[in-house]
Amino acid sequence: MTTLQSIQARTGQPLGEPLAASTPGQIDDAARAAAAAFAGWSASSGSSRAALLRALAAALEAEREGLVALADEETALGPVRLSGELDRTAFQLRRFADIAERGLPFATTDDPAVAGPPPAGHPAMVRLRVPLGPVAMFSASNFPFAFSVLGGDTASALAAGCPVVVKAHSGHLLLSNRVFGLVQQVLKAQQLPAGLVGLVQGGGNDVGVQLVRHPAMAAGAFTGSTRGGAALQAEANARPRPIPFYGELGSTNPVVALPAVLAARGAELASTLAGSIALGCGQFCTSPGVIVLLNDPASDALVQQLTTALATQKPHAMLTPGMRSAFDVGVTHMLAAGAQPLLHEAGSDQAPRPFLAQVDAVDFIARPGLREEVFGPSSLVVRAASVAQALEVLQAVGGSLTVTLWGADEDSADNRALVRGATAIAGRVLFAGVPTGVAVTAAQQHGGPWPSSTQPMSTSVGDAAIERFLRPVALQDAPAWLLARNGQPC
């Protein structure tokens, strides 16, 4: 029997007893149970879905103290952040409850028959959407609540009418199992099948690969590294019947700071930026990893201010020992690729020190090694000679969850070009503030061109996340009894 061991993030010591990895038979059972639950859940009403999602939110909140303490032991993210993350997770569950209750998954486009020959004439058509089926959901390391067992993927999939089989992240195994226990209690209380939400766990890739290959799975949802997501996407594509795979992957989140705003507010912005780089030990998908500055005295000043501000940051322990060592490897690669260090200090075995370096835009564009994400409190200043060259830097980044443009406050040819360059590579473009922190709103878009996500037309945060799990179907000349269902699947 393969066993898994939870680790205390702050000490690197084992936490609790070893857990058994899911066997191939257990993975198959979970997938089959999800498929069995699909028939009923896909035909469930919006109010049933809302009732489940609200009860799950309440269950999280009722157990807040114990869950946050356990999450903190496993991740070192700190009780304040984790309690806030639990709030966000409950908020998401309730938001998708509202969306289901308002009937969005059942919305139809009516297209009454038009008499006469085609192309103008046509039969009666109604467009509705059907839930895809069981979703293989891969938890993230860095959000043990909001992108985990009861995170946004699970909330939006359940709201869409899809069962979920969660692959627990090995960075917070005990928490995942405890939350899963709460889910099972809620399902039982609501007399819903236990298989509506499943959990599997394993140390290597084999459990996730088996899950995404399982014939019962109809979609994948993933938050994590580009390498891991790309491997699972390849599995999804290589199935006898490929399935959509929604991967939210790595991102360097360039911040372009123009001289005028730096001249006016450089010190404040340097401090804000340093906080964002080191926030949560830099373990955010939206951590600003590239700072693009034009050649200007205000930019020189920002580099100094940022170096100083970042030096005062005290990042906590990283999520896992593997991430801690990967951070050092990433920094080494960055230096080997020619980055000039501005701040480079040895950290502890668990907690790194922030890393800041600088390169010329020409080098950044020429050397792929400088463009790789270093997951953790790290950022690279890229010095560009002109707005045109800054645009080439964005183009070299290629795809990112976010781009931040500081100082594009006036309508000008340069600013239009920067907005065009930013929207061309990112799913979210900010004009103030920092990219860390992703609001759960109707207008949110968390997902951009490759390599930041595998399906840049979709979002994993915000109301539109539910769209990932609903497939359009047109009914032609549908009988009255079916139309009377108002978009509710049979």
Place this chain on the structure above:
Amino acid sequence: MTTLQSIQARTGQPLGEPLAASTPGQIDDAARAAAAAFAGWSASSGSSRAALLRALAAALEAEREGLVALADEETALGPVRLSGELDRTAFQLRRFADIAERGLPFATTDDPAVAGPPPAGHPAMVRLRVPLGPVAMFSASNFPFAFSVLGGDTASALAAGCPVVVKAHSGHLLLSNRVFGLVQQVLKAQQLPAGLVGLVQGGGNDVGVQLVRHPAMAAGAFTGSTRGGAALQAEANARPRPIPFYGELGSTNPVVALPAVLAARGAELASTLAGSIALGCGQFCTSPGVIVLLNDPASDALVQQLTTALATQKPHAMLTPGMRSAFDVGVTHMLAAGAQPLLHEAGSDQAPRPFLAQVDAVDFIARPGLREEVFGPSSLVVRAASVAQALEVLQAVGGSLTVTLWGADEDSADNRALVRGATAIAGRVLFAGVPTGVAVTAAQQHGGPWPSSTQPMSTSVGDAAIERFLRPVALQDAPAWLLARNGQPC
């Protein structure tokens, strides 16, 4: 220099002089010209897009006589069908003109700032959509107008703000070039860059592969065989930066005909079905290739009626000699897999005779060879012992553009199960009529689960086809000048 030769479909003889295949340099030029045209076209107004699309529709109509005659020589589809297809193509162009003019590509979701801490509080967010970039568009053999140079993919991409590079289909090269000439005249008259619509051509796969691999391409759109589409999708996925690839592939389009409706209207339905199977020599993506019948005397009668009705059909020449020989190979495979022939006659070198065979559901489910699409006037009757077994037949089909349910007129457990089974595998479910003929409407969905399409959440026909080429972007704290653009890209 590689040359290409247009072939008269009815005779197999060469038509006109050989044409030069696009060289790698020419493909690169077309892709670069499209990329150069993107900056201006992505920022164009809805009325500019509408003006171009309407002028293209008018240009087609003005040249109707010559275009239809040429298309008929190259495809043998007949002047009536081809003139109707030209109408549909012009209709689509005007429909997307209206969509662009109404401002759909520029629609925004406004999410004003909410004061207070997250998760409820959030900054001002606006969700808009940006055009993806140049689209590599692969023409279909079987719709020389509607899924070709000025077909729905081109119309929807241009309406979205995306340039297009068309890969002409070798089955109607002269027509493609003549239509492309019209496009160039219209672009010139409107003072738009010639590269906004490009054309490349080649005999083998290399031209298409080079096009989809080109760094300037931002999406692919394809209508054709599962094999060809899967190969190009793999190329799109294997790029250093993968791009969305919208492939509308093969489909067997099951028709489930229940005993009661057959008892009442069997003869009429048999005649309708025979016409649909043989329509356009069976060369429709939506040709009904699988007829699912329950064991019942009315089903036995339908088999006889259908055999008789199909025997009276006189399919015209197929589109290309390659398709003609592939039809015979497909029939041979079907027989080798155990299909019992009901109608199997030798055709001419150009035109096949309709093929009809029958199998038991158990065999259909067990043998993948029986489930392969035979492109042409062919259909396979599958006899099921029960509704439950009919559902297993649908599940074995797996993914289809359409499923037709005849006789599901009342609300019953069986009919609900059939609707559930049909919507689970298809993008369009019909309750009357035949699947051939795809209305261009707001509610249309032309695309279903694999293998019928590579992106089952998207449609290649109907208003939603434009969604394929628009990527969401959230603007956070956008400045006033940018908000004043009302969703118009910079």
